[in-house]
Amino acid sequence: MDLDDLKVRMGIPLDNVDPVRDAKLAADLEDAIDYAKEWCNNQFENGLPPGVKRAIVAIIKSYSESKNVQSQRLGDMSKSFFEGGSIVSAHGDLRPWKKVRFT
Known part of the structure; x- marks a missing residue:
């Protein structure tokens, strides 16, 4: 997986070049x-x-999740979310490829 593949999966146009981002x-x-x-x-x-x-992609999104906000309201718009939603989703996607560790 490279940066271009990540940008496509995140909906960022490939011609949208921002060196810092x-x-x-x-x-x-x-x-x-x-x-x-x-x-x-x-x-x-x-x-x-x-x-x-x-x-x-879900792991990367989890890096920017607000850790302390449970709900947010701005005018007519209301958004609620729970802590760790993206990482929980990522773990679900990764589970089929998880290998058991033997010690």
């Missing part, structure tokens, strides 16, 4: 891939399956 996304991508590999105890030697890529 792209550098942050690249760092987040590296961290999220490492997280997925560690959580799954799987190095994905044959490449990342689509479900793992979907989980990586």
